[in-house]
Amino acid sequence: MTQQQRVLAWAGAVVGALSAGGLLAFVVARDLDTADQVASVLGALAGLAGLGVSVYALKRAAPQSAAASVTVSGVRAVGIGGSVTGNISTGDHNSTAPEPSRRPARRAPQPPPADAGGAVRVTGERSVAAGGYVVGDVSTGDGRTGPEVH
Incomplete structure (x- = not known):
């Protein structure tokens, strides 16, 4: 939360507290029916103000980002x-799943970074590049082709 947001939040809290105190004083000084009418008008105004703030927040929070630029040159390269x-595997004879005895603990997917999806340039044979996170394994070499030795 930025300093400006903190100040606005505190200002809203103070205005709300003062409004509640003023309405209570109005009830004491006048009758309950008049206070009810005033509270209805103030509630309608607060609802309209909340609607305006919500629309502003939705428009502000949805920036349109440009499509990512991906340039790939190289045999079996991935961008x-x-x-x-x-x-991601660019090699031959690679399994997409590790052996059960070597299977790593499952990682929870993380949200993409705020700047995920930028320009990506990949050059070279079997190169791999991503503009954001890679949650998984990347293999650029060949898997085993002969009998395994344990």
């Missing part, structure tokens, strides 16, 4: 403009 959840 992704945003985030990836899964495995």
